[in-house]
Amino acid sequence: MSKQTKKTKMPEQNPQQRVNNFGEVALGYSAEDAINEAKRCLQCKNPLCMQGCPVEVDIPDFIALVAEGKFEEAAKKIKEKNNLPAICGRVCPQEEQCERKCIVGIKNEPVAIGRLERFVADYARDKEEIEAVTKQDKGKVAIIGAGPAGLTGAADLAKMGYQVTIFEAFHEVGGVLTYGIPEFRLPKAIVKDEVEKIEKLGVEIKLNHVIGKIKGVDELFEEGYDAVFVGTGAGLPRFLGLEGENLNGVYSANEFLTRVNLMKAYRFPEYKTPVYVGKRVAVIGAGNVAMDAARTALRLGAEESIIVYRRAREQMPAREEEIHHAEEEGIQFKLLNNPTRILGNEEGFVTGMECIKMELGKPDDSGRRRPVPIEGSEWVMDVDTVIMAIGQSPNPILLKDSPEIETTKWGTIVADEDTGETSKAGVFAGGDTVTGAATVIEAMGAGKRAARAIDEYIKGSKK
Amino acid sequence: MYKILEKEVLAPKITKFKVLAPNVAAKAQPGHFLIVRVDEQAERIPLTIADYDRQEGSVTIIVQEVGYSSEEICKLEAGDSFLDLVGPLGEHIETENYKKVVCVAGGLGAAPLYPKAKSLSEEGTEVITILGARTKELIILEEDFAELSQQLYISTDDGSKGHQGFVTDVLKEVLEENDDIDLVITIGPMIMMKFVSELTKEYGVNTMVSLNSLMVDGTGMCGGCRVTVGGETKFACVDGPAFDGHLVDFDEQLRRQQFYSDHEKLAHGHEIGGEGCRVKAN
Ligand SMILES: Cc1cc2nc3c(=O)[nH]c(=O)nc-3n(C[C@H](O)[C@H](O)[C@H](O)COP(=O)(O)OP(=O)(O)OC[C@H]3O[C@@H](n4cnc5c(N)ncnc54)[C@H](O)[C@@H]3O)c2cc1C
Ligand SMILES: Cc1cc2nc3c(=O)[nH]c(=O)nc-3n(C[C@H](O)[C@H](O)[C@H](O)COP(=O)(O)OP(=O)(O)OC[C@H]3O[C@@H](n4cnc5c(N)ncnc54)[C@H](O)[C@@H]3O)c2cc1C
Ligand code: SF4
Ligand code: SF4
Ligand code: FES
Numbered sequence: 001m002s003k004q005t006k007k008t009k010m011p012e013q014n015p016q017q018r019v020n021n022f023g024e025v026a027l028g029y030s031a032e033d034a035i036n037e038a039k040r041c042l043q044c045k046n047p048l049c050m051q052g053c054p055v056e057v058d059i060p061d062f063i064a065l066v067a068e069g070k071f072e073e074a075a076k077k078i079k080e081k082n083n084l085p086a087i088c089g090r091v092c093p094q095e096e097q098c099e100r101k102c103i104v105g106i107k108n109e110p111v112a113i114g115r116l117e118r119f120v121a122d123y124a125r126d127k128e129e130i131e132a133v134t135k136q137d138k139g140k141v142a143i144i145g146a147g148p149a150g151l152t153g154a155a156d157l158a159k160m161g162y163q164v165t166i167f168e169a170f171h172e173v174g175g176v177l178t179y180g181i182p183e184f185r186l187p188k189a190i191v192k193d194e195v196e197k198i199e200k201l202g203v204e205i206k207l208n209h210v211i212g213k214i215k216g217v218d219e220l221f222e223e224g225y226d227a228v229f230v231g232t233g234a235g236l237p238r239f240l241g242l243e244g245e246n247l248n249g250v251y252s253a254n255e256f257l258t259r260v261n262l263m264k265a266y267r268f269p270e271y272k273t274p275v276y277v278g279k280r281v282a283v284i285g286a287g288n289v290a291m292d293a294a295r296t297a298l299r300l301g302a303e304e305s306i307i308v309y310r311r312a313r314e315q316m317p318a319r320e321e322e323i324h325h326a327e328e329e330g331i332q333f334k335l336l337n338n339p340t341r342i343l344g345n346e347e348g349f350v351t352g353m354e355c356i357k358m359e360l361g362k363p364d365d366s367g368r369r370r371p372v373p374i375e376g377s378e379w380v381m382d383v384d385t386v387i388m389a390i391g392q393s394p395n396p397i398l399l400k401d402s403p404e405i406e407t408t409k410w411g412t413i414v415a416d417e418d419t420g421e422t423s424k425a426g427v428f429a430g431g432d433t434v435t436g437a438a439t440v441i442e443a444m445g446a447g448k449r450a451a452r453a454i455d456e457y458i459k460g461s462k463k
Numbered sequence: 464m465y466k467i468l469e470k471e472v473l474a475p476k477i478t479k480f481k482v483l484a485p486n487v488a489a490k491a492q493p494g495h496f497l498i499v500r501v502d503e504q505a506e507r508i509p510l511t512i513a514d515y516d517r518q519e520g521s522v523t524i525i526v527q528e529v530g531y532s533s534e535e536i537c538k539l540e541a542g543d544s545f546l547d548l549v550g551p552l553g554e555h556i557e558t559e560n561y562k563k564v565v566c567v568a569g570g571l572g573a574a575p576l577y578p579k580a581k582s583l584s585e586e587g588t589e590v591i592t593i594l595g596a597r598t599k600e601l602i603i604l605e606e607d608f609a610e611l612s613q614q615l616y617i618s619t620d621d622g623s624k625g626h627q628g629f630v631t632d633v634l635k636e637v638l639e640e641n642d643d644i645d646l647v648i649t650i651g652p653m654i655m656m657k658f659v660s661e662l663t664k665e666y667g668v669n670t671m672v673s674l675n676s677l678m679v680d681g682t683g684m685c686g687g688c689r690v691t692v693g694g695e696t697k698f699a700c701v702d703g704p705a706f707d708g709h710l711v712d713f714d715e716q717l718r719r720q721q722f723y724s725d726h727e728k729l730a731h732g733h734e735i736g737g738e739g740c741r742v743k744a745n
Contacts, residue, residue, distance in 0.1 A: 169682055171500060171507075171547040208549040210682055214486050235684040239696065246689050246696065246715055248722040255685035263506065263679070272506045272532060273679075274723045348718030395683055397701065 005108040008037040010115055015328040019298050022183045022266055025325060026090070029119040031069070038067035041111045044103055049113060052101035054445025055082045055152070059098060059113055066116055075124030078117060083155040084148065084194045084444065086125065087177060089118025090186050092441045093319050125193060130200040136163035139226040139458040143167070144211045144398065147175020148440045149431025150231030151198055152447030153454075158201040160455055165225075167209040172262060175233050176432075177440070179262040180254070182292050184299070188261070212401035217427060226461065227426045227454045230405075230413065231447060234392040234432035240284070244342030245388075249278060249350035253285070253293045253389035260296055278384030280304045282353055284339055285389035286316035289437075291323065293387045294331045302385070305331050310338040310358050310371045336360070336371065340378060342386055353381045394433045405429075412436050420450030426461075428454055464544040465499075468521055473603045476528040477571060478537045479513070485520030487512075487550045493558060493578040494673070494705050497522065497550025498681045501539065505546070506532045509678045509700075511575035512551060522550070525574035525603070552681045556671070556705050558582040561645045563589040565637055566608075567630050567659055569651020570596045573604045575673055576650045584611035591637055591644075592616070595630035595651070599623040631658050638666045646671060649708065653717050660708030670708035674699045677722060691715055 011027040012018075018025055029037065041063040049059045057078055065074035078085045092098075094114035102110035138161040143150045146168035154164045172178050174191045199205060211217065211232075220228055237252030239245050256275065259265040263273035281297040283290045286309035298305045307326070309316060312335055316323060327333075336358040343352040357377035360369040393411045406414040406423035413422055413429040420428035430446025432438055469481040487497060496511045514523035528534045539545075556579060564583050568576045573594055584590050592612040596602045597620045609615050616633045617625030626633050630651075638644065647670045649659040656672040663670040676688040676699040683701035690699050693710035697703065 169549070170680070171549070208547050209486075210549060210552065213551055214490055235682075237684070237686045239686065239689075241696075246691060246719065248719060252686040255679060255687045258679055258685055264504075271504045276722065347721065348715070397682060 002036070002039040004036070004040055007109045007112040007115070008033045008040075010112075015330070018184065019329050022299060024187055025184050028122055029115055031071070031123075034066055034071075034116055034119040035069060037112050037116055038063045040104060041067070042103060048101040048103055049098045049111070052098040054097070054441050055088075055448050057081045057085075057098070057117070062120065063111065063113070063116060066120060071120055071123045072127055074120045075128065078120060079128075082117075082444070083152055083198055084440075085117050086121035086190045086194055087148070087186060088441055088444070089114050089116075089121055090190075091177075091181060093439055095320060097441060128197070130197050132200060132202045133158050133161060134202070135161050136202060138162050138455075139462065140165070140224055141227050141229065141454060141458075142220045142225040143229045143231060145169075145175060145231040145233055145431075145433075146173035146195070146205060147231055147233050147431060147443060148177060149233075149433075149443035149447040150175070150229065151195060152444040153229045153231060153430070153451045154203045154447075155198045155201055156448055156451035157454060158198075158203045160451070162455075162458075164202075165204045165206060167206050167211050169208070169210040170262065171207050173205055173207070175231075179258045180289070180292070182257065182261055182296050183266075184295070185292070210397060212398035216401045217398070217405075217424070218402070221426065226458045227428065229420070229447070229450055229454065230398065230422070230427060230429040230433060231431045231443070232395060232398055232433045233443075234412075234437045235395045236393045236411075237388065238391050238393065239388055240339065240390065242339060242341050244344055244350070247342055247344040247350045248348050249276065249344075249384055250342060250386045251388065253283070253289045253387055254392065256293055256387050257289075257296065260300070266296075266300060275300065276385070277302050278350070280306070280383040281385040281387065282306050282308050282334075282339075282381060282383040283387045283389055284308050285391070286311070286318055286335075287389065287391075288318045288322055290387075290389035291318045291326045291331075293389050295326055295329055297385065297387070298329060298331065306334055306381070306383070307331060308334045308337050308339060308353075308355065308381070310336065311368065312336055312360060315368050334381070338371070338373065339386075343380065350384050350386055353383050353386055354378055355381055392432075392437050394436075402427075410436060418449060419453035420446060421453060426457065428457075464546065465548040466544045467539055467541050468519075470539070470541045473525065474601050476537070477525065477601070477603055478528075479523060479525045479574075480536075480539070481516075481521045481523050482545065482548065483520055484522050484548050484550070487548065488515045488517050488520050488522050491515040491522060491551045492555035493582045494553060494556035495551035496553050496575075496681070496704060497524070497548055498552065498678070499524075499536070499545045500547040501532070501535050502546050505535065507547075507679060507681070508532050508536065509552075509675070509681055511578075511673070513574040513577055514581075515578075525571065527571040549681070552700060553704050554702065558586050558588070561586070561588045563591070563641065563644050565591045565593065565634065565644055565647045566612075567593045567634055567647060567649040567651070568595065569630060569649075569655040570601055571603070572649070572651030572655075573602075573608070576648065577604055577607060579648055580608060580611055589613050591641075593618060593630050593633045593637070595619070595633075595655070597621065629658070630655065631662050634659060634662060638663070638668065644668050647708075648672075653713060653720060656708060656711075657713035657717070660711070660713070664709050671705050672708040672711060673704045674706060674711070674716060675704070676700075676716065677720065689719075
């Protein structure tokens with residue numbers, strides 16, 4: 001057992017250097033680092049860490065293999081439960097999931113489970129051999145959306161022996177992993193590689209298929225699919241409804257990040273999609289999405305990139321690690337400020353943003369102290385780009401075509417938490433489209449549980 | 464890959480393509496558009512479905528060369544393919560229950576207008592068409608419209624064919640002569656749709672316009688195509704692209720279309736002023 005109280009340090013690109021490139025910020029453990037960290041695990045008989053992992057990775061077992069230097073075997077162990085380990089190791093909010101429950105974390109820093117998972121997945125990347133599941137005789141399942149929920153459901157069903165087809169609206173797979181989370185946190189080559197491995201299992205992926213437009217859910221059943229899984233995410237951007245919100249230079253975080261990540265505007269003009277970034281950029285919101293937008297703006301040449309948030313630092317919803325990285329890179333934080341209108345010039349470009357100062361009042365339903373405006377405290381911030389990162393709701397295209405799938409007043413699909421069953425027979429749903437914007441690992445957990453339920457459902461209906 | 468079956472140059476810088484996309488053709492209706500990508504580096508370009516043939520499994524698009532991406536598209540030949548093609552997108556329009564409709568097209572606008580006019584005429588509607596362009600070479604689909612229109616007017620800015628002046632001059636006459644028009648549909652440059660809508664408002668005639676806002680995904684995901692309609696923000700790609708012309712804030716749309724004009728010059732290889740991206744090409 002190791003006496004080390006802290007996690008083995010993650011090598012990182014230094015902040016001055018990394019704001020000039022889109023390369024990964026965290027560089028990954030060496031084999032030495034990994035073995036050293038793995039030795040901090042107590043190999044608990046009743047491993048609490050596993051309760052924190054929605055896809056049930058056998059954490060102590062894989063860590064034991066790492067400690068012995070058996071990295072490829074460790075990778076196999078993880079893959080039994082998790083089809084996207086290189087992704088989870090990078091973007092899971094481990095501090096809220098597996099690592100939060102880790103026993104070592106009571107007195108010291110928990111075992112760096114995420115970093116180990118990342119190391120193992122990266123190590124095994126070119127060494128793995130995937131065998132296609134040749135027997136696809138249990139039935140046919142259609143998966144709508146190639147985000148983490150859909151991909152996980154697809155992989156699990158394929159392994160069970162189903163013939164699986166994923167329909168994806170975009171020209172690339174991955175959902176938010178591809179169009180939302182930036183290259184410097186999650187290289188797209190890694191997403192591609194993990195998805196290719198899922199395809200090798202025998203999963204068919206049809207790109208450029210907007211379900212609800214090119215075909216409806218009922219048509220999928222007519223074509224012989226026995227069940228349908230909806231993993232369409234929460235892609236509809238919210239705006240605040242402010243005066244001046246349609247000025248040139250006001251983006252949704254979705255548009256800004258999609259242009260940069262999916263369309264590779266950061267490599268313009270080699271890639272032809274442009275993105276406009278001014279000198280002073282304000283990002284509204286303080287979640288992961290806001291941090292990503294602010295850090296991306298800096299890398300695209302903004303002189304100042306400023307997070308504007310109506311609550312206080314303790315209430316920022318982004319992961320601590322992301323806030324820390326943002327601060328290191330020089331992102332500014334204007335907390336307890338709420339935008340009231342956006343100002344523009346005659347050509348319709350943003351020239352400033354009026355904000356009102358806020359103070360914390362009494363706790364609201366969520367238990368967080370509610371921000372209230374301080375009367376007469378309006379001031380104008382000198383900015384030329386404004387990015388709205390205040391949340392997303394599910395995209396209604398599919399639901400417009402299938403109104404019989406019940407939704408909540410927020411537009412999310414009503415689905416059973418354990419099975420993903422919706423109000424429409426044979427239709428299951430999971431991920432952000434059910435929960436609203438959440439996390440990669442929760443979406444994957446939902447995909448996994450739905451795969452099990454779909455298996456039961458099809459077995460039952462074929463009797 | 465989506466194979467190009469036929470290519471035809473209709474006018475200088477205006478090219479028609481028939482593309483094999485059976486699933487899209489099966490669902491296409493008037494008012495729908497699609498998005499294409501030529502290759503890995505290309506933008507996603509929205510184009511109206513100008514016609515479709517369900518039996519053949521093909522969709523027709525008509526492309527005007529206005530900038531880098533549209534030029535790249537027009538370099539493609541029959542036998543080549545688009546890397547990506549997604550559709551049908553947008554809300555289709557209803558063409559039933561109209562007696563008399565005026566179709567007003569500016570330049571390339573004739574292409575997106577055609578499927579609507581065709582469908583109206585198939586429903587037994589009397590169609591009056593006004594085709595306008597800068598000069599006579601740029602008038603497209605004249606014969607196609609002649610076939611389905613009870614009356615067809617041409618208008619060119621330089622007077623090389625038909626009326627010399629703007630389509631609004633001709634429309635005014637038509638509106639004076641006919642007091643039984645149910646609807647005016649107009650598609651063309653934003654500025655033209657603005658003036659047509661202002662004119663028809665005076666006459667109290669319902670007007671439908673089709674917006675060509677800047678788009679990225681075309682599925683309601685980015686909000687880049689926002690447009691103010693009757694004081695509310697709508698997304699042109701999912702709520703439109705057809706809207707009530709009397710409610711659209713055209714001035715805002717005209718400004719939004721200029722958002723990337725400097726960048727487009729750069730894609731073309733021209734230099735622009737100001738700082739570039741901090742990240743050097745890698
Ligand atoms: C910028 C950003 C940063 C984030 N950072 C983190 C992070 O660090 N850690 C973390 O855990 N989570 C993070 N999240 C949240 C996380 O990415 C999401 O919770 C997760 O991706 C949800 O997965 P999903 O499969 O439900 O949906 P998505 O990933 O949204 O995928 C849905 C897919 O369905 C497709 N689709 C939608 N409608 C249709 C249709 N009608 N037909 C066909 N296809 C359709 C979409 O194109 C998309 O590909 C972040 C989110 C964003 C936006
Ligand atoms: C729903 C919809 C349907 C459309 N249907 C057709 C069609 O059937 N045929 C066709 O040729 N075009 C159509 N367009 C317009 C077409 O998408 C644009 O012409 C194309 O994106 C321009 O790309 P580019 O790189 O060639 O030009 P750019 O280099 O991007 O632009 C050249 C010039 O055109 C302006 N411009 C750019 N995009 C647009 C736009 N969307 N609308 C108007 N001006 C623009 C720019 O400001 C610039 O001045 C449609 C657009 C939409 C949104
Ligand atoms: S998948 Fe995520 S939650 Fe599960 S063990 Fe790995 S890092 Fe932890
Ligand atoms: S709880 Fe912590 S120490 Fe125990 S097995 Fe899990 S990772 Fe190891
Ligand atoms: S094009 Fe993105 S929302 Fe309309």
